[in-house]
Amino acid sequence: MCEGTTVLGTKCKHRALPGFLFCKKHKPHDETEISHSPQSTLKRKLEENYAGSVNTCRDIVLVNSESPLEVEPVSFIGDDYFQRKSSLGENPTHPDNYDATKGLHCIGSPPFDDKNPCREAPKRYCLYCENHLPSWLKRARNGKSRIVSKEVFTELLRDCNSWEQKVHLHKACELFYRLFKSILSLRNPVPKDVQFQWALTEASKDTSVGEFFTKLVHTEKARIKLIWGFGDDLDVSPIMEEPPVLPSTTTDSIDNENAIKCKICSAEFSDDQALGNHWMDSHKKEAQWLFRGYACAICLDSFTNKKLLETHVQERHHVQFVEQCMLLQCIPCGSHFGNSEQLWQHVLSVHPVDLKPSKAPERQTLPAGAGQDSPVKHVQGNSAPLENNSENPGVLRKFTCRFCGLKFDLLPDLGRHHQAAHMGPNLVSNHPAKKGVRYYAYRLKSGRLSRPKFKKGLAAASYRIRNRANANLKRGIQATKSLGMRDMSLQPRVTETSKISKFVEHQCSGVAKILFSEIQKTKPRPNNLDILSIAHTACCKVSLAASLEEKFGILPKRIYLKAAKLCAEHNIIVNWHHEGFICPRGCNGLKDQALLSPLSSLPNSFVRPKSVNVSDHASDEWELDEFHCIINSHGLKLGSLQKSSIFCDDISFGKESTPVICVVDQELLHSINKNDSNDQDTDSAMPWKSFTYVTKAMLDQSLSLDSESLQLGCSCSYSSCCPETCDHVYLFGNDYEDANDIFGKPMRGRFPYDENGRIILEEGYLVYECNRRCRCNKSCPNRILQNGVRVKLEVFKTENKGWGVRAGEAILRGTFVCEYIGEVLDVQEAHNRRKRYGTEHCSYFYDIDDHVNDMSRLIEGQAHYIIDATKYGNVSRFINHSCSPNLVNHQVLVESMDCERAHIGLYASRDIALGEELTHDYHYKLVSGEGTPCLCGASKCRGRLY
Numbered sequence: 011m012c013e014g015t016t017v018l019g020t021k022c023k024h025r026a027l028p029g030f031l032f033c034k035k036h037k038p039h040d041e042t043e044i045s046h047s048p049q050s051t052l053k054r055k056l057e058e059n060y061a062g063s064v065n066t067c068r069d070i071v072l073v074n075s076e077s078p079l080e081v082e083p084v085s086f087i088g089d090d091y092f093q094r095k096s097s098l099g100e101n102p103t104h105p106d107n108y109d110a111t112k113g114l115h116c117i118g119s120p121p122f123d124d125k126n127p128c129r130e131a132p133k134r135y136c137l138y139c140e141n142h143l144p145s146w147l148k149r150a151r152n153g154k155s156r157i158v159s160k161e162v163f164t165e166l167l168r169d170c171n172s173w174e175q176k177v178h179l180h181k182a183c184e185l186f187y188r189l190f191k192s193i194l195s196l197r198n199p200v201p202k203d204v205q206f207q208w209a210l211t212e213a214s215k216d217t218s219v220g221e222f223f224t225k226l227v228h229t230e231k232a233r234i235k236l237i238w239g240f241g242d243d244l245d246v247s248p249i250m251e252e253p254p255v256l257p258s259t260t261t262d263s264i265d266n267e268n269a270i271k272c273k274i275c276s277a278e279f280s281d282d283q284a285l286g287n288h289w290m291d292s293h294k295k296e297a298q299w300l301f302r303g304y305a306c307a308i309c310l311d312s313f314t315n316k317k318l319l320e321t322h323v324q325e326r327h328h329v330q331f332v333e334q335c336m337l338l339q340c341i342p343c344g345s346h347f348g349n350s351e352q353l354w355q356h357v358l359s360v361h362p363v364d365l366k367p368s369k370a371p372e373r374q375t376l377p378a379g380a381g382q383d384s385p386v387k388h389v390q391g392n393s394a395p396l397e398n399n400s401e402n403p404g405v406l407r408k409f410t411c412r413f414c415g416l417k418f419d420l421l422p423d424l425g426r427h428h429q430a431a432h433m434g435p436n437l438v439s440n441h442p443a444k445k446g447v448r449y450y451a452y453r454l455k456s457g458r459l460s461r462p463k464f465k466k467g468l469a470a471a472s473y474r475i476r477n478r479a480n481a482n483l484k485r486g487i488q489a490t491k492s493l494g495m496r497d498m499s500l501q502p503r504v505t506e507t508s509k510i511s512k513f514v515e516h517q518c519s520g521v522a523k524i525l526f527s528e529i530q531k532t533k534p535r536p537n538n539l540d541i542l543s544i545a546h547t548a549c550c551k552v553s554l555a556a557s558l559e560e561k562f563g564i565l566p567k568r569i570y571l572k573a574a575k576l577c578a579e580h581n582i583i584v585n586w587h588h589e590g591f592i593c594p595r596g597c598n599g600l601k602d603q604a605l606l607s608p609l610s611s612l613p614n615s616f617v618r619p620k621s622v623n624v625s626d627h628a629s630d631e632w633e634l635d636e637f638h639c640i641i642n643s644h645g646l647k648l649g650s651l652q653k654s655s656i657f658c659d660d661i662s663f664g665k666e667s668t669p670v671i672c673v674v675d676q677e678l679l680h681s682i683n684k685n686d687s688n689d690q691d692t693d694s695a696m697p698w699k700s701f702t703y704v705t706k707a708m709l710d711q712s713l714s715l716d717s718e719s720l721q722l723g724c725s726c727s728y729s730s731c732c733p734e735t736c737d738h739v740y741l742f743g744n745d746y747e748d749a750n751d752i753f754g755k756p757m758r759g760r761f762p763y764d765e766n767g768r769i770i771l772e773e774g775y776l777v778y779e780c781n782r783r784c785r786c787n788k789s790c791p792n793r794i795l796q797n798g799v800r801v802k803l804e805v806f807k808t809e810n811k812g813w814g815v816r817a818g819e820a821i822l823r824g825t826f827v828c829e830y831i832g833e834v835l836d837v838q839e840a841h842n843r844r845k846r847y848g849t850e851h852c853s854y855f856y857d858i859d860d861h862v863n864d865m866s867r868l869i870e871g872q873a874h875y876i877i878d879a880t881k882y883g884n885v886s887r888f889i890n891h892s893c894s895p896n897l898v899n900h901q902v903l904v905e906s907m908d909c910e911r912a913h914i915g916l917y918a919s920r921d922i923a924l925g926e927e928l929t930h931d932y933h934y935k936l937v938s939g940e941g942t943p944c945l946c947g948a949s950k951c952r953g954r955l956y
């Protein structure tokens with residue numbers, strides 16, 4: 011397991027990287043040195059760094075002459091090393107070759123690792139080795155300044171007399187960095203002072219951390235004012251001048267034996283009331299989290315879903331967990347239960363009479379064995395009180411449970427009640443909460459915290475809505491019943507439809523509409539054979555529609571798209587046209603439609619390219635995906651659809667679920683000489699040979715990209731998520747409140763994809779897909795890009811742009827085509843490679859910066875990385891540029907919410923006909939006086955590629 015700690019000081023639960031003490035998230039990299047040193051030093055360091063030497067740090071200490079250190083590493087770590095051991099009271103189990111006496115060891119990041127301490131020499135600012143340099147000491151992305159300046163850090167480090175102090179300094183810097191990042195986030199509308207207060211509360215959980223944090227703020231005051239603009243809109247001097255608000259411990263004044271400890275800050279209080287007041291004063295937010303999230307009743311850690319909480323309890327509190335299981339007993343019948351939720355359910359269903367408010371004790375937290383009248387025996391202090399004592403006149407009940415109306419005078423009691431009573435899947439509050447301490451800490455860390463608001467209890471809301479709907483329905487039914495009674499006397503044979511019509515008359519039009527549409531849907535649909543047999547006798551779409559609808563009733567439009575493709579494949583000539591066309595032969599069937607000119611039907615001379623195998627559509631494939639239809643035969647460039655030779659059946663060699671064939675049209679065959687012995691010519695004849703086909707991005711080691719740890723599993727419990735409960739939809743809505751779909755409608759509460767898996771989200775927003783932490787499977791409507799290429803694509807030889815990619819089938823607007831895959835590099839590495847590759851060869855670089863205008867709505871800290879598909883790539887590397895492209899780019903988050911890990915998805919920006927070349931806009935920056943002519947042929951061509 012990783013030895014790191016979260017920003018809240020809890021232990022990280024992720025697996026450590028092989029050979030490391032920390033997971034990827036907690037293992038800092040030295041981006042500064044790699045990105046910004048002169049090239050020669052960089053090269054040398056890279057070689058040394060990746061040569062696999064165990065003593066990397068030591069080596070680098072020797073070669074690095076730029077060290078800014080004013081303090082000797084040895085004197086810092088060495089002297090207090092054993093003091094550290096004793097003060098922390100732990101027995102280190104060092105590897106045999108580990109020599110602690112030298113004291114030349116890195117503190118690690120985060121520290122506290124006594125079992126497997128970092129064995130490297132601390133070099134970087136006296137505390138960290140190369141690998142463990144924390145993010146806040148690295149140069150900021152813009153290359154201008156560090157978040158915590160080296161001077162300030164080394165100054166503070168000098169004041170540290172013990173290992174523990176260094177740890178605290180480390181924590182304070184970490185917190186300072188998170189705060190800094192969060193406040194700088196453009197997407198983060200949380201007021202600065204709120205964030206600042208949050209950080210202060212966090213810091214104040216440990217006096218020493220708090221002190222360092224205040225010192226940091228004080229030392230960096232000028233810079234903070236300048237960067238955060240505190241000076242303009244907020245007077246922070248009182249906050250900055252005063253020490254952090256430390257927990258108001260009343261330890262001195264109270265009898266220690268009877269003291270009640272606050273589980274958050276360990277402050278002690280004489281009674282529950284005082285603790286409650288303290289919670290209200292100091293931990294109001296945590297209290298809310300506790301009520302609305304899945305909080306652990308033992309340690310108060312919060313989780314985004316129940317499964318995580320269960321795992322946590324089992325792992326962390328095994329003993330307490332077992333005890334609790336043993337002790338939860340129903341007093342009236344003596345039954346034992348595994349958890350309080352089951353017990354509560356049992357009491358509700360079996361002993362409801364015992365559950366009377368008047369039997370409530372004075373306090374909700376029942377002592378062991380107390381409350382014989384109560385149906386529930388709570389042996390543990392943290393078991394949930396299940397009684398409603400709202401009727402007890404002696405106690406002021408301030409807090410009402412939103413779900414069941416029970417009242418409590420103390421917040422913690424309400425929290426415990428909530429946890430026990432409303433966290434079960436069978437109970438009213440079955441919508442898993444996603445607002446926990448961890449969740450918010452994560453969001454704050456990742457710069458995604460938009461505001462400290464909570465999604466209004468969806469469960470409660472939906473419960474209310476459902477109740478309202480039920481009540482309305484009941485009223486409607488009663489009205490209908492009484493009406494029906496009256497009607498029956500007059501008209502005994504009432505049809506279903508007329509009954510439904512009565513609903514309409516009685517304010518249930520919504521329900522009636524739904525019922526009507528359901529009735530329609532149950533009608534049979536024509537299968538392929540039905541369509542083909544009718545199409546044989548049809549002259550145009552009008553007559554085809556008339557015949558089909560005569561037999562099958564009103565059909566959705568997509569049936570005609572499917573019909574169009576079927577006809578094309580079977581060479582059945584039907585006059586296809588836009589809606590509203592009036593057939594010159596007088597075919598009729600569709601009403602009230604304006605005259606539109608017909609589209610040209612597929613010509614008799616139509617010869618499909620060999621590459622497209624029309625006969626391989628199993629009829630059930632249509633059932634699965636009937637949307638891949640020809641809709642616009644105008645788009646066909648018939649010239650290119652001539653006979654072609656297949657050069658390779660699948661350039662992915664089975665890596666894609668849909669083979670990607672490589673073809674050369676007959677008229678261009680002469681330009682290819684397969685047997686040429688020259689290497690370059692062979693590559694140009696067999697393009698799949700010039701690179702390695704991969705289906706996953708390859709992260710270059712030069713990047714310090716965050717790992718999959720920055721991802722959330724949604725709380726939907728089905729194999730297919732629904733937008734109402736999917737956390738990714740919620741997160742998106744929270745991050746981009748104003749986002750619209752491509753039709754201008756608000757995106758709120760919707761997946762980025764429609765029910766056919768086509769993107770509807772307007773360009774420029776991040777797409778949040780579900781991921782492996784979610785319970786849904788591949789069929790989830792919020793998993794598209796990650797499922798890989800699903801449309802037929804052909805790599806083909808173009809006349810003048812080398813190889814290109816064209817549609818092997820008609821592709822409808824919004825369809826995911828492929829991902830731009832390659833090696834992900836940082837700017838420096840990309841620059842080096844560009845130099846190495848030279849400019850004569852075609853470029854396979856995708857520079858995220860060049861697309862920043864498309865993605866202008868992306869967040870602060872937009873990653874600057876480059877994807878190089880020269881050596882490793884997929885079909886996307888063959889897609890040519892067009893100034894009027896038919897593909898659009900979207901950044902898609904899958905394994906990580908960190909936008910540096912975003913995938914680049916290419917989606918159809920309009921309907922694309924079979925055989926049409928696929929293009930996207932490279933958006934290369936145009937440099938005057940140089941560049942390559944653009945051969946895209948678009949009417950609005952910019953003239954040059956770059």
Ligand SMILES: C[S@@+](CC[C@H](N)C(=O)[O-])C[C@H]1O[C@@H](n2cnc3c(N)ncnc32)[C@H](O)[C@@H]1O
Pocket residue numbers: 811812813814851852853854855887888889890891892943944945946955
């Ligand atoms: C990503 S590659 C595309 C595949 C490439 N045509 C091949 O044969 O491998 C980009 C290169 O294709 C060529 N290219 C792409 N679009 C072009 C265009 N519109 N006009 C001229 N050359 C283009 C340029 O050489 C460019 O550097």
